[in-house]
Amino acid sequence: MKEILADLDAWRAEGRRVALARVVNVEGSGPRDPGAAMAVSDNGDVIGSVSGGCVEGAVVVEALDILETGERRMVSFGYSDDEAFAVGLTCGGTIRLFIEPLDW
C-alpha cells in the first residue's frame, strides 16, 4: 500500500471516491504476496497492482461496482481448465482479494 499512498492522497484531495483492493490470501503459485494493493477511482483511474497483470481488469469492474453499491466484499481469482478463457491467473494459483470503499 505504501507505494500508492501519494496517489491516494491526491485523489482524496480532489474529492474522488476510491475503492481499495488488497490481496489477503494466496494459494499455490501467485505473483504478489498478501498486502499487495491497487485502488480504483470513481472515474476508472487505477494505481498499484495485485497480480502480474492477470486479474487487474476484472478487479476494476468489481471495484467500480463496489463504489456504486458501497458493499465491500471478498473476490477470488483462480485458474481452472473449464474457464481457460475466463479471467484467471496463468501461474496456476488462487488469490483472494478484499475490495472496499476507502471510506475509513
Add this chain to the structure above:
Amino acid sequence: MAELYERLRDAIIDERPVALSTVIEGPNAGAKLVVEPDGDIFGTLGHPELDRIVSRDAVGELAAGRTGVRHYGAEGQARETDVSVFIESFSPPPIMLVFGAVDFTAALARSGKLLGFNVIVADARSVFATVKRFPMADRVMVAWPDEVFDTYGDRLGPHDAVCILTHDPKFDVPAVQRAVATDVGYIGVMGSRRTHATRLERLREVGVDEKGIDRLMAPIGLDIGSRTPEETAISVCAEIIANRTGHNAPSLRDSKGPIHRPPADG
C-alpha cells in the same frame, strides 16, 4: 471518517511500524483496528474482547513482519471461525549499512535501493564518503564503525544487512566486532579468501567467538562468477535474499578455489 486511514498513512510515511487489522468475513466486515507496536489501538472490530485479542496478535505479527488472515470467534475466541481478520503489517524499510566508500559501494547502494533498503554508506575518510559519490544512498556518514553502530546498532534485526567492503583491518575488524553484537540478519565481508583468513586471526584476537564468526558471509556474495561492481552487487543482494529465506544458493563462503575463475568453455 478518514481518521483511521490518516493514522495509518502517517505512520507508514513517518516509517513507524503499524498494523492494520480488517474484518474481511463475518459480522462487521470492513471494521478496522489500527495497532501500534506498544499495543495502542484505534478503531474497533465490533467487540472489545475481539479488539483485545486481535491487537495482541497484531503486535506479534508486526514484530515478525508478517501479513495474513487469522480466524476468531465473535468475541475473540480461539479455535472458532466466525470472524476472519486480515492483519497487515507495515514495517519501516530494512536497513543496509555499507562500510567502505569504495568502487563497489555505489553499485551495492543502488541494488540495495532496488530491494527497498534504507541504505547508509559509511567511511571514516571524508574525501571518499561524499554525497556526490553516493547520491543514491539515503545517508552518507563520515564515521568510524563505532559511531555508525552507536547510531544504528539497536535498530538492526533479522531483515537488515551489514556489508563490510573496506577490506582494511583498521575498519573491518571493528565493524565485524560491532556487527556480531547486534541481531542483524546478514553480515557480508569483502576480501579474498587469504584476506579473510588473516582477518579471522585478528577477529579471534579481539575476542570474536566462533558463533560470531559463523555468521560472517565471507568472501561476500554468491558464487556466480561476478566480476564488475554491478555484478558483485547482484551477487551480494542475492545472498542477502537467500540468507533471509533460508533457500539453498551457492555462497562463496561455502565454495573453494578462486573467486574469479575464467568462464567455462562453450
